[in-house]
Amino acid sequence: MRLALPLIRRAIPGSDAFDLVSPYGYPSPIAQLEDVALLRDAFSAVVQTLPDRSLVSMFVRLHPIPELPDGALTGLGTLMERGQTVSSTCARAKRNSGGHSCPLSDVPQSK
Secondary structure, three states: OEEEOOOEEEEOOOOOOEEEEOOOOOOOOEEEOOOHHHHHHHHHHHHHHOHHHOEEEEEOOOOOOOOOOOOOOOOOOOOOOOOOOOOOOOHHHHHHHOOOOOOHHHOOOOO
């Protein structure tokens, strides 16, 4: 099993405590594992170590496209959905600009 969970430890001003947050732009744990119970146990083990290290919270952003298996985070905290994700191949932008930008007109609009 391989599990990558990039986190930044931040000091909480006025205390000896810290929190953890996933880096913006590099969201989501990445796991090479299909066994949901084992993956949930791995995440649970991480959560259980937090108090021993003066860590009071952990905020993990999840990637909207490569999803974790259903149930991998069950019972480990609060999952909040923040909206839909729009993706596009931007084929026209690649032809016209060498692939460096994607005009908004190429992005499908929700109805």
